[in-house]
Amino acid sequence: MPEKELTVADLSESGLLARIFPRLESSSSVLLGPGDDAAVVAAPDGRAVVSIDTQTQDQDFRLHWNNGYRSTGYDVGWKSAAQNLSDINAMGGTATSLVVSLTMPGETPVSWVEDFADGLTAGIAGLGAPDCSVAGGDLGRGREIAVTVAVVGTLHGREPVLRSGAQPGDTLALAGTLGRAAAGLALLESSVPLESLTPEQRALVDSQCRPVPPLAAGPLAAAAGATAMMDVSDGLMRDGGRLAKASGVDLDLDPIALKAQANALEAAASLLDADPMDWVLGGGEDHGLLAAFPAGILLPEPFTAIGSVRAAAGAGRGVVRIAGESAETVGWDHFAD
Numbered sequence: 001m002p003e004k005e006l007t008v009a010d011l012s013e014s015g016l017l018a019r020i021f022p023r024l025e026s027s028s029s030v031l032l033g034p035g036d037d038a039a040v041v042a043a044p045d046g047r048a049v050v051s052i053d054t055q056t057q058d059q060d061f062r063l064h065w066n067n068g069y070r071s072t073g074y075d076v077g078w079k080s081a082a083q084n085l086s087d088i089n090a091m092g093g094t095a096t097s098l099v100v101s102l103t104m105p106g107e108t109p110v111s112w113v114e115d116f117a118d119g120l121t122a123g124i125a126g127l128g129a130p131d132c133s134v135a136g137g138d139l140g141r142g143r144e145i146a147v148t149v150a151v152v153g154t155l156h157g158r159e160p161v162l163r164s165g166a167q168p169g170d171t172l173a174l175a176g177t178l179g180r181a182a183a184g185l186a187l188l189e190s191s192v193p194l195e196s197l198t199p200e201q202r203a204l205v206d207s208q209c210r211p212v213p214p215l216a217a218g219p220l221a222a223a224a225g226a227t228a229m230m231d232v233s234d235g236l237m238r239d240g241g242r243l244a245k246a247s248g249v250d251l252d253l254d255p256i257a258l259k260a261q262a263n264a265l266e267a268a269a270s271l272l273d274a275d276p277m278d279w280v281l282g283g284g285e286d287h288g289l290l291a292a293f294p295a296g297i298l299l300p301e302p303f304t305a306i307g308s309v310r311a312a313a314g315a316g317r318g319v320v321r322i323a324g325e326s327a328e329t330v331g332w333d334h335f336a337d
């Protein structure tokens with residue numbers, strides 16, 4: 001008879017924590033880590049930049065996808081780290097610590113939780129946040145798995161880069177990719193079996209489950225004088241609209257730059273009979289950076305120009321156009337705030 005899998009309900013909270021702690025790294029910015037009632041973290045320039053994000057089972061991820069893929073604890077841990085590190089990146093900062101709350105049903109395998117801790121640790125290290133670690137957290141019971149991560153970071157003595165500073169005439173630039181995570185999500189939700197995917201299509205699934213935001217790019221953009229920045233987590237049109245509205249400008253996207261992003265998704269799109277431009281314009285979760293830079297400055301690597309900032313045509317509504325045309329005119333009709 002196979003041995004019964006050890007579940008969270010079989011262990012006390014301290015027993016479960018004893019399984020998690022050895023899987024976490026330490027960093028110099030966490031002055032007092034897990035084990036006390038609260039952690040102590042450094043604020044090197046006297047300020048802390050802070051954000052928080054929640055992922056809930058069946059809302060933000062599935063344990064069992066339609067195409068046969070199973071989201072592992074590692075995936076969920078990695079993605080939790082990536083989303084939060086990206087929000088600090090988007091301010092021009094660097095993450096220094098995470099505080100993690102994990103709620104789950106008693107029947108969750110202990111191995112899933114260990115895998116989750118491994119994914120968090122690997123995400124922090126693999127995405128390039130070397131002086132960042134888990135400062136503390138909380139474990140609880142719930143009907144489904146929910147992960148809330150709060151992140152603290154440093155601004156390196158610079159001002160934060162806000163959404164509201166873009167000026168008419170600025171160059172609009174992107175670091176990272178557009179639409180890959182959305183293409184991966186479409187594959188996960190399709191009936192095309194996982195085993196039949198090409199390595200390139202499988203890499204799109206990975207982009208959804210373990211996104212790789214360009215973490216060095218945020219501080220580089222801030223140092224280079226970016227006037228406005230945000231990460232693209234809800235799609236280029238929606239997030240671009242938010243940046244435009246906050247800055248009181250319009251954005252004009254370059255169709256050639258968008259087409260280059262769409263071309264990389266062509267094989268998956270034809271497999272699913274989808275339009276890759278829908279993923280490029282509407283797909284979030286790649287966590288690329290959208291930034292505005294004063295015209296004429298050399299864009300810092302890995303940013304490339306994808307358009308320009310224009311004076312607002314109508315009462316600062318924040319309109320995003322493609323080659324001067326509204327998105328609807330060019331055949332993209334999913335625009336909504």
Ligand SMILES: [Mg+2]
Pocket residue numbers: 086087090230231232233
């Ligand atoms: Mg964000």
